[in-house]
Amino acid sequence: MILASSAKAYDRYLQYFIFLQMIFLSLTVVVGVCFRWSGHSLVWYDEIAGIQLAWITYFGSAYASLKGLHIGMPTLIKVFPKDIRKILFFLSKIIILIFFLILTYYxxxxxxxxxxxxxxxLDWIPQSFVQSVIPLSSLLIIISEIFYYKQAYAQTMKD
Structure with missing residues (x-):
């Protein structure tokens, strides 16, 4: 029960964060276009919009992991007997977790x-803050994989 309520809160957090980032990205682009149209281009809006798009993409990947929406091969896995499916499922999850742990580390x-x-x-914004999206989103994807694990296993084992 605690895991389910935590997953639901986590789901809402990701949705709200992505939604707010999309609003801020839209506002950034509209403001940038208006200033450019008026002949007074903002030097920073391209860089900020690109960063916002990257953050939306990385957090969106964590959300997609939570919903099981990343590319997979369920049809191929279903061809195998259940014992082999179980092994392939666990192996794939271990590989995914190791990959994102390595990505978090580096x-x-x-x-x-x-x-x-x-x-x-904008020399007052540190590059380290901008690039923190990589380890942060990697950890979020790991959390998403853990929350989605039970559902993914049930789908894999279903005939």
């Missing part, structure tokens, strides 16, 4: 390397 190393660097157009 994403954190990138943040350390970028310490002190700032954005080109």
């Amino acid at each position: 994403g954190t190393k990138v943040i350390i390397v970028l310490r002190g660097d700032t954005l080109v157009t």
